[in-house]
Amino acid sequence: xxxxxxxxxxxxSPAQNLLVIAPPGCGKTELLARRAELLIPTLRPHQKIxxxxxxxxxxxxxxxxxxSVLGAERKRxxxxxxxxxxxxxxxxRSHGLTLAVEPGFEMPDKRSQxxxxxxxxxxxxxxxxxxLSRRIEDDLRDAKQRPHDDAQVLQTLRxxxxxxxxxxxxxxxxxxILFFDDLLRHxxxxxxxxxxxxxxxxxxGAILVDEFQDLSPQQLDLALRSSEQSRTFVGDPLQGIYxxxxxxxVEVERLLRKLSGDPLGLGVSYRSSPRVLDLLNTVSVxxxxxxLEPDDPDAWHDGGITSGxxxxxxxxxxxxxxxxxxxxxxxxxxxxxxxxxxxxWRRKPIDAVFATSDVRSTRWDLTVxxxxxxxxxNEGVTRLGGAPTFEALRTDVIGRIDSADVDTAADVxxxxxxxxxxxxxxxxxxxxxxxxxxxxxxxEAIGPGxxxxxxxxxxxxxxxxxxxPGFEKGNIPSFLxxxxxxxxxxxxxxxxxxxxxxxxxxxxxxxxxxxKRGNPYGTxxxxxxxxxxxALIANSTQxxxxxxxxxxxx
Ligand SMILES: Nc1ncnc2c1ncn2[C@@H]1O[C@H](COP(=O)(O)OP(=O)(O)OP(=O)(O)O)[C@@H](O)[C@H]1O
Numbered sequence: 001x002x003x004x005x006x007x008x009x010x011x012x013s014p015a016q017n018l019l020v021i022a023p024p025g026c027g028k029t030e031l032l033a034r035r036a037e038l039l040i041p042t043l044r045p046h047q048k049i050x051x052x053x054x055x056x057x058x059x060x061x062x063x064x065x066x067x068s069v070l071g072a073e074r075k076r077x078x079x080x081x082x083x084x085x086x087x088x089x090x091x092x093r094s095h096g097l098t099l100a101v102e103p104g105f106e107m108p109d110k111r112s113q114x115x116x117x118x119x120x121x122x123x124x125x126x127x128x129x130x131x132l133s134r135r136i137e138d139d140l141r142d143a144k145q146r147p148h149d150d151a152q153v154l155q156t157l158r159x160x161x162x163x164x165x166x167x168x169x170x171x172x173x174x175x176x177i178l179f180f181d182d183l184l185r186h187x188x189x190x191x192x193x194x195x196x197x198x199x200x201x202x203x204x205g206a207i208l209v210d211e212f213q214d215l216s217p218q219q220l221d222l223a224l225r226s227s228e229q230s231r232t233f234v235g236d237p238l239q240g241i242y243x244x245x246x247x248x249x250v251e252v253e254r255l256l257r258k259l260s261g262d263p264l265g266l267g268v269s270y271r272s273s274p275r276v277l278d279l280l281n282t283v284s285v286x287x288x289x290x291x292l293e294p295d296d297p298d299a300w301h302d303g304g305i306t307s308g309x310x311x312x313x314x315x316x317x318x319x320x321x322x323x324x325x326x327x328x329x330x331x332x333x334x335x336x337x338x339x340x341x342x343x344x345w346r347r348k349p350i351d352a353v354f355a356t357s358d359v360r361s362t363r364w365d366l367t368v369x370x371x372x373x374x375x376x377x378n379e380g381v382t383r384l385g386g387a388p389t390f391e392a393l394r395t396d397v398i399g400r401i402d403s404a405d406v407d408t409a410a411d412v413x414x415x416x417x418x419x420x421x422x423x424x425x426x427x428x429x430x431x432x433x434x435x436x437x438x439x440x441x442x443x444e445a446i447g448p449g450x451x452x453x454x455x456x457x458x459x460x461x462x463x464x465x466x467x468x469p470g471f472e473k474g475n476i477p478s479f480l481x482x483x484x485x486x487x488x489x490x491x492x493x494x495x496x497x498x499x500x501x502x503x504x505x506x507x508x509x510x511x512x513x514x515x516k517r518g519n520p521y522g523t524x525x526x527x528x529x530x531x532x533x534x535a536l537i538a539n540s541t542q543x544x545x546x547x548x549x550x551x552x553x554x
Contacts, residue, residue, distance in 0.1 A: 009264065032062065040055040048124035051066065083220045096417075113140065145185075185218070194425035214242045234259070276503070302546060309508050314510040315349055329359065340458050465504050474524075
């Protein structure tokens with residue numbers, strides 16, 4: 001069977017519960033969009049399809065695929081795309097009163113819980129603060145992974161948590177505040193009320209779930225209870241890199257296999273060139289995966305390219321990435337280039353070079369790509385006299401959003417968070433607002449030019465070229481990873497970064513970096529250097545020759 005047959009079989013499968021497991025670039029997200037098209041005629045009047053993703057970036061990616069397959073009008077009419085927190089928030093807003101949760105609750109953001117933890121970290125060393133913070137987060141998450149009410153959560157914390165976790169939870173309950181995990185827990189409880197579950201099951205005639213390996217069993221439960229006519233789950237356990245947020249890929253896969261039977265597989269990459277796949281295969285086979293074949297090996301100049309380069313300093317590495325990006329863009333003005341770093345701290349010298357460069361670049365941590373959200377923020381700033389505090393801006397803008405529109409509220413909160421970081425660097429909210437990039441209607445989420453991002457945000461995305469700087473021990477794998485399971489997850493992070501590339505991948509490292517205190521220190525190459533070395537084919541001269549010979553369409 002050719003793989004296009006496998007792909008079409010998966011798209012058209014009549015299974016009520018369909019599980020598709022496939023490596024990167026084999027068309028899993030595409031499959032969801034095409035399956036949506038086939039499912040629309042099966043919907044009863046007024047039914048919609050619920051498409052669930054894990055993160056906001058993944059939501060934007062699936063949204064744009066759905067628009068390209070269905071057109072904007074049909075997409076809007078028939079599909080609701082939510083991330084899990086958005087979906088949970090909608091359920092809690094609409095039905096929370098059943099459980100005595102007031103519908104006017106303030107939408108939690110990533111900071112709500114962190115702010116409650118912060119006072120307990122004061123005066124501790126960085127290492128102790130990070131360990132305590134992690135312990136509290138684990139306690140709170142573990143106590144809220146089930147459909148428990150507030151009293152049961154406290155009971156669990158008293159039995160298993162440290163005293164700080166109990167105090168934080170007691171204060172949260174007394175103050176009627178919700179954290180992210182409370183949304184999921186309450187939504188789960190609400191969907192256990194038959195009448196409420198029936199409303200969702202009637203409303204959603206099908207459910208599509210991307211990246212199932214990122215789900216916790218709780219999120220899976222929410223998905224399953226939200227729709228039952230037709231359910232499609234796609235994912236890749238080898239791309240499971242979110243265990244620190246509660247994802248349980250092995251358990252979720254086991255539950256899905258029980259529900260759906262054997263999964264369908266796809267084995268051809270529609271994304272990457274032969275050279276990129278050779279490199280990817282060395283890593284994925286090491287992780288227990290199947291080697292991938294390219295769909296059209298002859299479509300790529302020289303079959304694509306891979307390179308591994310070492311620089312004396314982080315500054316030289318950053319300059320090289322900038323200069324090489326400029327050369328690529330001179331040859332191929334429409335090329336998309338991802339500079340994907342394992343961690344934010346390692347990207348600093350690179351961000352600094354691009355901040356003053358003529359090469360068009362976008363920092364994803366600063367990108368609010370929804371014109372509507374930027375407009376809401378701009379209106380808020382104007383209303384508040386041009387120089388508001390963040391708290392005032394937040395209260396003003398969120399207060400004006402329809403309380404049922406949880407996605408907009410979530411997007412605004414994300415945007416404000418980015419704006420705050422940016423304002424610290426830019427000097428004021430006004431200066432920060434000026435740097436936010438507005439995507440025009442119809443503009444691709446990933447436009448031509450350089451994109452500066454971290455590994456986890458790159459999940460599910462793709463670029464013509466990918467640079468992976470910082471191929472050093474302590475960064476790849478991260479120095480925070482301890483023990484076998486965490487190191488294995490870091491190995492999967494490397495696979496995710498490499499597999500974002502279409503045409504070429506360039507791994508780089510610096511022999512010396514500058515510490516926070518401003519002192520140079522030596523680095524050691526990543527322990528996975530031996531594994532990837534045979535598949536890194538070009539030195540810097542060969543790489544530059546390859547770029548020189550590119551034509552605009554390649
Ligand atoms: N059947 C197909 N025919 C042609 N191109 C396809 C097909 N399926 C997917 N593609 C293209 O291949 C690329 C990768 O597809 P997609 O992002 O859906 O893969 P994926 O399996 O979801 O990858 P990842 O696991 O990395 O998120 C996209 O550019 C997509 O448009």
